[in-house]
Amino acid sequence: xxxxxxxxxxxxxxxxxxxxxxxxxxxxxxxxxxxxxxxxxxxxxxxxxxxxxxxxxxxxxxxxxxxxxxxxxxxxxxxxxxxxxxxxxxxxxxxxxxxxxxxxxxxxxxxxxxxxxxxxxxxxxxxxxxxxxxxxxxxxxxxxxxxxxxxxxxxxxxxxxxxxxxxxxxxxxxxxxxxxxxxxxxxxxxxxxxxxxxxxxxxxxxxxxxxxxxxxxxxxxxxxxxxxxxxxxxxxxxxxxxxxxxxxxxxxxxxxxxxxxxxxxxxxxxxxxxxxxxxxxxxxxxxxxxxxxxxxxxxxxxxxxxxxxxxxxxxxxxxxxxxxxxxxxxxxxxxxxxxxxxxxxxxxxxxxxxxxxxxxxxxxxxxxxxxxxxxxxxxxxxxxxxxxxxxxxxxxxxxxxxxxxxxxxxxxxxxxxxxxxxxxxxxxxxxxxxxxxxxxxxxxxxxxxxxxxxxxxxxxxxxxxxxxxxxxxxxxxxxxxxxxxxxxxxxxxxxxxxxxxx
Numbered sequence: 001x002x003x004x005x006x007x008x009x010x011x012x013x014x015x016x017x018x019x020x021x022x023x024x025x026x027x028x029x030x031x032x033x034x035x036x037x038x039x040x041x042x043x044x045x046x047x048x049x050x051x052x053x054x055x056x057x058x059x060x061x062x063x064x065x066x067x068x069x070x071x072x073x074x075x076x077x078x079x080x081x082x083x084x085x086x087x088x089x090x091x092x093x094x095x096x097x098x099x100x101x102x103x104x105x106x107x108x109x110x111x112x113x114x115x116x117x118x119x120x121x122x123x124x125x126x127x128x129x130x131x132x133x134x135x136x137x138x139x140x141x142x143x144x145x146x147x148x149x150x151x152x153x154x155x156x157x158x159x160x161x162x163x164x165x166x167x168x169x170x171x172x173x174x175x176x177x178x179x180x181x182x183x184x185x186x187x188x189x190x191x192x193x194x195x196x197x198x199x200x201x202x203x204x205x206x207x208x209x210x211x212x213x214x215x216x217x218x219x220x221x222x223x224x225x226x227x228x229x230x231x232x233x234x235x236x237x238x239x240x241x242x243x244x245x246x247x248x249x250x251x252x253x254x255x256x257x258x259x260x261x262x263x264x265x266x267x268x269x270x271x272x273x274x275x276x277x278x279x280x281x282x283x284x285x286x287x288x289x290x291x292x293x294x295x296x297x298x299x300x301x302x303x304x305x306x307x308x309x310x311x312x313x314x315x316x317x318x319x320x321x322x323x324x325x326x327x328x329x330x331x332x333x334x335x336x337x338x339x340x341x342x343x344x345x346x347x348x349x350x351x352x353x354x355x356x357x358x359x360x361x362x363x364x365x366x367x368x369x370x371x372x373x374x375x376x377x378x379x380x381x382x383x384x385x386x387x388x389x390x391x392x393x394x395x396x397x398x399x400x401x402x403x404x405x406x407x408x409x410x411x412x413x414x415x416x417x418x419x420x421x422x423x424x425x426x427x428x429x430x431x432x433x434x435x436x437x438x439x440x441x442x443x444x445x446x447x448x449x450x451x452x453x454x455x456x457x458x459x460x461x462x463x464x465x466x467x468x469x470x471x472x473x474x475x476x477x478x479x480x481x482x483x484x485x486x487x488x489x490x491x492x493x494x495x496x497x498x499x500x501x502x
Contacts, residue, residue, distance in 0.1 A: 001047070004142060005038040007213055033063055033169055035181055035227050036214040040145045046183075046227035047071075048168070052083050054441050055316030058263050061090050062168040062243045065259055066183035066227060069097040069152030071144065072119075076102050076110035076132075080118050080407060082381045082441035088122065097152050100125060101144055106134040117408045155225030162253035163187030165222070165230075165246040167197075170237045172292035176207075178234035180246065183227045187251050190221040194249035195232065198256045202239035204232040206248075237294040263295045265313030266374060266444060267423060268357045269320060270301050270338035270466055271327070272309030278333060279308040285331040286310050289323060296323065301358075303466040305459070306336060311358060314340075317423065338466050340423045345372040345447050359454045360465035372447035373470070374419045379412060380430065382438040387411050389433040397421040398472060416445065420470065455480055 133140035399417030
């Protein structure tokens with residue numbers, strides 16, 4: 001698209017042009033969304049390339065709020081994935097015009113009739129509405145641009161109304177400060193304007209405004225309906241979170257744009273340097289990363305065996321892997337990472353409620369009335385022949401199958417399960433039992449009281465609090481034995497024993 005519209009010259013083109021991080025290129029995924037403005041037949045098109053992973057669904061939902069339409073790209077060889085399905089629901093909830101596109105039709109493994117039937121079943125569209133393209137060769141891509149111009153309604157908004165702009169992404173630049181990616185809904189934002197974030201009440205200056213083509217191009221102002229960037233003098237993205245509303249002092253608005261929420265981490269892990277001498281470097285590195293990632297929350301942690309470290313909260317396992325790899329690569333740190341866990345709500349006998357993020361924080365059992373753990377609503381899409389194996393996997397994780405429906409030749413399994421049981425190896429096991437064909441998506445549902453215990457591990461008679469985990473009573477014995485079996489080659493067996501507490 002960028003090449004056909006002349007946004008990027010052919011000599012500057014490369015694969016995964018908008019994926020600027022090395023991690024994105026290696027994994028073949030989009031981690032950070034990227035907006036770009038291009039012109040086609042005299043019409044300005046503002047497009048946002050969003051991540052597809054469930055960890056970043058809030059960013060995706062805010063990006064969809066900034067748009068009037070969505071291009072649904074489905075792989076002709078793989079068909080609809082669970083994450084694709086989740087993002088389609090987000091687009092439908094935002095009342096967007098959806099343009100279905102079938103990509104990779106030039107591959108030998110492409111099954112155009114089957115995948116087309118899946119899209120028709122999902123969207124209720126006609127086969128003639130599905131555009132067949134090959135993004136690699138450019139076949140049919142111009143028809144996608146034409147369809148965007150023809151089918152998607154132009155942005156609405158009142159240029160004379162008080163200024164309101166939606167932040168759909170923000171990041172910290174070492175040299176320029178916090179940079180906001182925004183969609184101007186009403187009014188305009190000019191260079192030099194005094195701006196305010198309505199949710200955080202943070203004030204700042206619009207040092208520069210402009211569009212992304214895909215590199216930054218400064219303009220005098222951003223007007224109603226435009227997507228672009230604002231360079232601010234803010235020091236941290238915590239002052240300008242995704243979903244917040246930006247207004248200006250000269251045309252101040254009081255009403256926020258709807259849908260803002262504080263993003264809450266629900267996966268936690270302890271990060272410790274191999275050498276205690278590197279603790280300050282780790283702390284400084286995490287602080288720098290948190291400047292550009294408002295979802296990253298951390299606090300110091302101390303272990304008698306592992307020493308000083310930090311306990312970090314993440315949006316999900318992919319988010320955790322990305323942060324770990326960035327710490328190791330960009331800051332040359334050698335890390336020990338504890339088993340990921342989630343948060344628990346502990347109701348005490350005196351009626352107070354505690355939120356604990358680590359099993360070592362669990363109070364004395366005598367004071368506890370009940371412990372609630374987070375449950376998720378999940379969806380798995382698999383070929384029909386793997387239904388039995390997937391349902392068995394769900395049951396083994398204390399999950400409950402809720403619904404079973406079919407999308408052409410594949411099954412959609414809806415289920416509920418405790419989040420803690422899905423954190424470590426569920427995705428790997430799913431890929432194993434479905435020969436790689438299963439795809440998984442989930443969202444946090446509610447907290448449910450269960451019979452939970454804390455499993456502690458002792459090395460040479462000394463309890464290692466960083467290894468303590470929460471588990472259901474029925475699974476605690478098996479969990480302890482599994483950990484001992486994994487570590488018996490590292491630590492002499494007589495020095496390592498699990499102990500179950502309640």
